[in-house]
Amino acid sequence: MMRFPRSIRWRLQLWYGALLVAVLGGFGFTAFHLERARQFRRIDEGLQQRLSVLVDALRGGPERGPERKPVIDVRLAPAQAALFGDATGFYFAIWMQGKVPIAGSLNAPAGVPKPDNRGAVLRMRGDFRESFLFAAPVNCVLVGRSIATEQADLHTLAAALAAVGAAVLAAGLIGGWWMVARAIRPIDEISGTAARIAAGDLSQRIGTADTDSELGRLAGVLNSTFSRLETSFAQQARFTADAAHELRTPVAVMLTQTQSALARERPAAEYRETLEACQRATQRMRRLIESLLELARLDAGQEPMRLGECDLSKIAADCIELVRPLAAARGIQIQANLAAASCRGDSERLAQVATNLLSNAIDYNRDGGELHVSTKRSNGTATLIVSNTGPGILDQDLPLIFERFHRADRARSGGHSGLGLAIAKAIVQAHGGTIKAESGLEKMTTFSVNVPA
Amino acid sequence: MRLLVVEDEPDLLRGLARALRDEGYAVDTAEDGEDGLFKAESVNYDAIVLDVMLPRLDGWEVLRRLRAKKKTPVLLLTARDRSADRVRGLDTGADDYLVKPFDLPELLARLRALIRRSAREVRSVIEIGDVTVDIAARIVSQMKKSVVLTAREYALVEYLALHRGEVVTRTALYEHLFDESDDTLSNLLDVHVSNVRKKLGHDFIVTRRGHGYSIEA
Numbered sequence: 090m091m092r093f094p095r096s097i098r099w100r101l102q103l104w105y106g107a108l109l110v111a112v113l114g115g116f117g118f119t120a121f122h123l124e125r126a127r128q129f130r131r132i133d134e135g136l137q138q139r140l141s142v143l144v145d146a147l148r149g150g151p152e153r154g155p156e157r158k159p160v161i162d163v164r165l166a167p168a169q170a171a172l173f174g175d176a177t178g179f180y181f182a183i184w185m186q187g188k189v190p191i192a193g194s195l196n197a198p199a200g201v202p203k204p205d206n207r208g209a210v211l212r213m214r215g216d217f218r219e220s221f222l223f224a225a226p227v228n229c230v231l232v233g234r235s236i237a238t239e240q241a242d243l244h245t246l247a248a249a250l251a252a253v254g255a256a257v258l259a260a261g262l263i264g265g266w267w268m269v270a271r272a273i274r275p276i277d278e279i280s281g282t283a284a285r286i287a288a289g290d291l292s293q294r295i296g297t298a299d300t301d302s303e304l305g306r307l308a309g310v311l312n313s314t315f316s317r318l319e320t321s322f323a324q325q326a327r328f329t330a331d332a333a334h335e336l337r338t339p340v341a342v343m344l345t346q347t348q349s350a351l352a353r354e355r356p357a358a359e360y361r362e363t364l365e366a367c368q369r370a371t372q373r374m375r376r377l378i379e380s381l382l383e384l385a386r387l388d389a390g391q392e393p394m395r396l397g398e399c400d401l402s403k404i405a406a407d408c409i410e411l412v413r414p415l416a417a418a419r420g421i422q423i424q425a426n427l428a429a430a431s432c433r434g435d436s437e438r439l440a441q442v443a444t445n446l447l448s449n450a451i452d453y454n455r456d457g458g459e460l461h462v463s464t465k466r467s468n469g470t471a472t473l474i475v476s477n478t479g480p481g482i483l484d485q486d487l488p489l490i491f492e493r494f495h496r497a498d499r500a501r502s503g504g505h506s507g508l509g510l511a512i513a514k515a516i517v518q519a520h521g522g523t524i525k526a527e528s529g530l531e532k533m534t535t536f537s538v539n540v541p542a
Numbered sequence: 543m544r545l546l547v548v549e550d551e552p553d554l555l556r557g558l559a560r561a562l563r564d565e566g567y568a569v570d571t572a573e574d575g576e577d578g579l580f581k582a583e584s585v586n587y588d589a590i591v592l593d594v595m596l597p598r599l600d601g602w603e604v605l606r607r608l609r610a611k612k613k614t615p616v617l618l619l620t621a622r623d624r625s626a627d628r629v630r631g632l633d634t635g636a637d638d639y640l641v642k643p644f645d646l647p648e649l650l651a652r653l654r655a656l657i658r659r660s661a662r663e664v665r666s667v668i669e670i671g672d673v674t675v676d677i678a679a680r681i682v683s684q685m686k687k688s689v690v691l692t693a694r695e696y697a698l699v700e701y702l703a704l705h706r707g708e709v710v711t712r713t714a715l716y717e718h719l720f721d722e723s724d725d726t727l728s729n730l731l732d733v734h735v736s737n738v739r740k741k742l743g744h745d746f747i748v749t750r751r752g753h754g755y756s757i758e759a
Contacts, residue, residue, distance in 0.1 A: 330624075337621040341643035342554045348646040349561035359560075366553035 575599025
């Protein structure tokens with residue numbers, strides 16, 4: 090999870106850090122430049138004001154007149170002189186045609202060069218900010234000031250901004266790391282749980298404290314998936330155990346019979362008995378294996394129903410003829426009430442269902458009991474109903490009788506594998522139909538099959 | 543030795559009964575739990591082989607009800623091999639437990655061990671004077687030479703040997719040596735006793751008049 094730079098945590102942190110740097114840099118840069126511009130505007134305003142005062146003073150009074158040669162008088166009134174000097178930091182210099190100033194304030198730095206660019210009115214020269222004007226009566230007037238203090242202030246500001254920015258960035262990254270950790274902690278938990286489940290412990294579940302967040306909902310979905318997986322694995326395990334269990338008894342018969350037969354010489358009749366017992370056990374295993382394979386194919390959907398027009402009443406009539414000898418042997422009366430019930434279905438498969446229900450109704454009936462079979466069609470559904478007067482099924486067993494290997498009396502009963510009803514249910518469901526059982530002890534036990542027409 | 547086998551699968555029941563009779567046991571059979579419980583309660587069997595999955599009354603219930611009255615050794619036979627089932631079987635009062643499918647020699651050995659244990663015999667060879675009874679091999683020998691006995695004669699010697707020093711009544715001998723299909727009113731027992739005396743010496747089996755027979759320890 091912590092692998093750089095693949096992990097979500099690192100990538101989130103990188104993006105978050107980059108965004109934070111951009112925002113802080115933008116703010117710092119803007120703040121610095123606004124402050125710098127404000128400082129320069131203030132300085133420039135001072136320079137401009139003094140420049141115009143100086144120019145006005147040089148031009149003197151209007152009485153001198155333009156017709157007369159201008160007289161250069163650079164003596165300043167006290168109020169004007171107070172604008173310059175060490176107290177204010179401002180200085181000035183005045184040039185005629187030559188390169189050397191003809192006048193200047195005392196605090197002017199030595200060798201102020203005469204500006205030569207007629208277009209500009211402001212210049213920076215080292216730590217000095219200067220404003221100038223090429224104007225009559227002299228050739229050029231310049232006002233300047235050292236801005237070393239302001240520059241130093243700006244540097245301090247820049248350093249302060251950088252320091253605060255770095256601190257905020259660090260705090261932001263730490264906070265971000267913590268928040269990302271918090272946000273992805275459920276993911277760690279989910280992956281941990283999934284890993285334990287993959288390792289075989291299907292009872293593991295993700296703890297979901299907040300069920301409303303996105304991850305909480307994901308955990309909920311995963312948990313219900315895990316539950317279904319666990320149930321289906323448990324069913325599968327029970328099915329396998331039951332199948333193995335069902336195979337154990339015939340194998341025990343064969344082992345016991347053959348081992349005891351081979352233990353000593355025996356008359357031919359005893360060998361014959363042994364072989365017959367082994368044959369019965371083998372047949373039982375064969376039936377069981379066939380049923381298991383059939384169920385597996387039905388489960389996998391590999392056994393497509395050959396759907397066609399068929400009539401449940403005809404199917405039922407054929408099946409009744411098939412089981413009539415079995416019923417007669419136990420003195421069971423079959424009462425049929427078969428109305429036409431056409432439907433779309435696989436007639437062979439439906440006959441298998443009907444035969445299963447009929448033979449169950451005989452095997453679980455009492456001697457001399459009754460067996461009712463009826464078919465009908467209503468509301469687009471064909472229905473087959475098989476009832477018997479057997480001892481019935483307990484309420485607690487009713488929901489389970491279609492389960493694989495369920496038998497009301499857990500002991501073996503006749504040649505039943507315990508899969509007949511499960512297969513019947515799978516076939517009916519493959520037709521899009523339903524099968525259900527109703528019973529009460531000492532009442533009729535009724536199975537009804539509905540197949541859509 | 544007389545055994546009861548309760549098993550609902552007819553072929554397995556017949557196979558077991560035949561194998562046990564071959565070993566010289568008197569064998570009674572029952573195909574469901576009710577019949578099995580009735581027989582187990584009315585006869586003093588030397589051991590019972592009991593299937594767990596039985597119609598009418600399952601093996602657990604048979605065992606539970608039988609244990610309220612008797613201590614007959616019971617070997618449970620079942621197709622379930624989960625450890626929880628084995629624990630339940632032993633806790634309910636079974637003396638041993640065998641999972642289907644089983645090997646006949648193992649079943650027979652376990653039955654012999656059960657019967658020996660219930661007679662408080664630790665070893666499978668019992669020595670009485672110059673006679674040796676090997677219960678595992680089912681061989682009786684005298685002076686290191688094996689003596690040929692019929693199955694019934696051997697069963698008689700084995701039963702008396704396991705109860706040596708005690709007086710065993712004729713009724714008990716009939717109960718343990720003959721199964722339900724034998725005619726217990728015959729004088730078959732006297733014939734067997736007489737034959738054993740011919741082979742192992744007259745004093746090997748002592749007659750306690752009015753009580754029964756015994757072998758001196």
